[in-house]
Every structure is written in structure tokens, then in C-alpha cells.
Amino acid sequence: MLEAVELAAVRGERVVFAGVSFRCAPGEALLLTGPNGAGKSTLLRLLAGLVPPAEGSLLWHGSDALADGPGHAARLRYLAHADALKPGLTLEENLAFWARLWGGDVAAALAAVGLEGLEHLPARMLSAGQKRRAALARLALARVPLWLLDEPSVGLDTASIGLFGEMLAAHRAAGGAVVAATHVPLPLPGSGTLALTPA
Numbered sequence: 001m002l003e004a005v006e007l008a009a010v011r012g013e014r015v016v017f018a019g020v021s022f023r024c025a026p027g028e029a030l031l032l033t034g035p036n037g038a039g040k041s042t043l044l045r046l047l048a049g050l051v052p053p054a055e056g057s058l059l060w061h062g063s064d065a066l067a068d069g070p071g072h073a074a075r076l077r078y079l080a081h082a083d084a085l086k087p088g089l090t091l092e093e094n095l096a097f098w099a100r101l102w103g104g105d106v107a108a109a110l111a112a113v114g115l116e117g118l119e120h121l122p123a124r125m126l127s128a129g130q131k132r133r134a135a136l137a138r139l140a141l142a143r144v145p146l147w148l149l150d151e152p153s154v155g156l157d158t159a160s161i162g163l164f165g166e167m168l169a170a171h172r173a174a175g176g177a178v179v180a181a182t183h184v185p186l187p188l189p190g191s192g193t194l195a196l197t198p199a
């Protein structure tokens with residue numbers, strides 16, 4: 001269970017948001033919505049332990065989630081806007097880097113996002129949607145209880161959205177939680193919504 005209690009964030013001496021509270025239980029999904037600049041990415045980075053809260057606390061099963069940085073990092077996957085691919089490495093080599101850190105089967109992860117057959121292509125040759133699918137393949141490598149996703153469906157075609165929906169459903173069915181920032185609907189049935197407004 002992830003619980004945010006009265007969180008506030010400051011960037012560049014400006015309060016981006018304040019008083020943000022929510023709960024996301026195992027199997028649940030929370031959508032972060034709001035206009036450009038409302039603080040969705042900032043909140044995700046805070047939840048990932050990459051930005052310290054100016055106020056409030058973040059709890060994981062009732063304990064301070066940020067007290068143990070490496071422990072918090074180990075229980076989550078954070079997908080930012082950038083796809084985090086090394087352009088000169090092949091798709092397989094890119095995924096193998098993460099698999100060495102986290103474990104998991106590279107071929108199965110690529111198949112989960114429909115990228116089988118492109119393993120040996122340098123990442124720089126992938127289309128925008130293929131790069132996004134390669135980023136999503138990291139989610140399929142090894143199971144962790146919390147996914148933090150920043151506009152995960154940008155650039156995905158209809159078939160890829162379907163595969164992504166299957167990944168999300170399997171993650172939630174296994175007790176995983178999802179917090180996702182988005183401007184468009186995501187395949188997350190029954191999700192809650194937290195609408196951020198610029199402070």
C-alpha cells in the first residue's frame with residue numbers, strides 16, 4: 001500500500017503542489033491528470049524518491065517509504081518521458097543491461113511488447129513507438145510491486161496499447177499498484193483519479 005500524506009513539492013523556489021494525499025492499494029491504479037505544468041511528473045519523481053518532498057510524507061505499508069532509498073528504489077519501476085535507451089546498443093543489449101540489474105528474461109520481455117524480431121536492431125533505428133515499447137519492456141522483466149509511469153502510452157499504436165493493457169492487467173492481478181500521469185485514457189479499468197491543478 002502506497003500512501004501519500006499532505007505532500008508538497010517545491011521546484012526552483014516555487015511551490016508546484018501542496019496538500020496532495022492519496023492511497024493506492026495492491027492491485028489498484030491511480031491516474032494523475034491536470035494541465036501542463038500542474039506537477040504530474042514532479043509528483044511521480046517524488047514518489048520514485050528522486051525529488052524530496054518539501055512537506056508531508058510518503059508511506060509504504062505504513063512506514064516511511066523514503067527512509068531507505070535503495071529499498072524504495074528496489075520495489076518500484078519508474079518510466080519517465082525519456083525512453084532511456086542507449087542508441088548504439090541493440091534492443092537486446094539495452095534490455096540485457098536492465099536484466100543484469102533486475103533479473104528477468106529479455107526475449108520474453110520483448111515479446112510482451114511485440115518487439116520480437118527486432119532484437120538485433122540498434123536502438124537508434126527504432127521508430128518512436130518502438131522506442132516507447134522498448135521502454136515498456138523493462139516493466140516485463142522482473143516483478144516489483146509499484147509501477148510509476150509518466151505518459152506511458154505516448155506514441156503507441158492500437159495493437160501496442162492492447163499489449164500494454166495486458167501487462168497492466170497482469171501486474172494488477174498479481175497485486176501490483178500503478179500510478180500513471182496521463183493526458184489520454186489508459187487501459188486501467190477501475191482506476192482512481194487525482195487531478196492536479198497548478199499551485
Ligand SMILES: Nc1ncnc2c1ncn2[C@@H]1O[C@H](COP(=O)(O)OP(=O)(O)OP(=O)(O)O)[C@@H](O)[C@H]1O
Nearest residue numbers: 011012016034035036037038039040041042043181
Ligand atoms: N528542475 C526544475 N526546476 C524548476 N522548475 C521545475 C523543475 N522541474 C519542473 N519544474 C516546474 O515545475 C512545474 C511542474 O512541472 P511538471 O513537469 O511536474 O508538470 P506536468 O504536470 O508533468 O506537466 P506536463 O503535462 O507538461 O508533462 C512546471 O512549472 C515546471 O516548470
